[in-house]
Amino acid sequence: MGCSLAASLVARIKEIKRTVNPDYLFVEPSEMVLTQEMVDATRMGRRDVSYDIGPFITLIDGPAFERVWEERQPLLLGQIHKADLVAVSRTDLLGAAQVKGILLTLKEYRNPVLMLSVRTGQGLEEVMQPIVTG
């Protein structure tokens, strides 16, 4: 995330705080943004406007894991690093052996990893908890 984009993000956060002031403001960054960059940008914003910083969640695409891990490992590791919660998504499309393989690969970098499926509801309570508490 470049400096100007981080500044634009902060400006947008400020605008939403002033105009909408929702209970929760979600940020869905571009896929190339690392979690550390989001942490830095959102901290920077608090110099200018008051808000709480909730969990930094990273989703790992379950069905595409093998390919993405092979091609873009530095990106995935950069999104895992500094995340408060890491979840393997779309687990309803995975077999038991695939889940085992993903967890084994990630174990060295992150443990625990949440299994998440919006379709079946698996893991949703665990995602909600750090959002609504603390």
Place this chain on the structure above:
Amino acid sequence: MKLVSVSGTNGSGKTTLIRELFGRLWKEGKRSAVIVNEDGVIDYDPEFLRENDTWVTYLRGG
């Protein structure tokens, strides 16, 4: 206002998860907004946003 970041590669289900969380938070009486810093392949359905009293804005570029 509490900020929640949802990162991941394209297709990892960020928008799907955020939409689900909007609905759950709305049922608890909480209002949400989202800033999408994305190339915008999947847009949020305006009807869904109205029903959930949710606000969305796009930030272009990576």
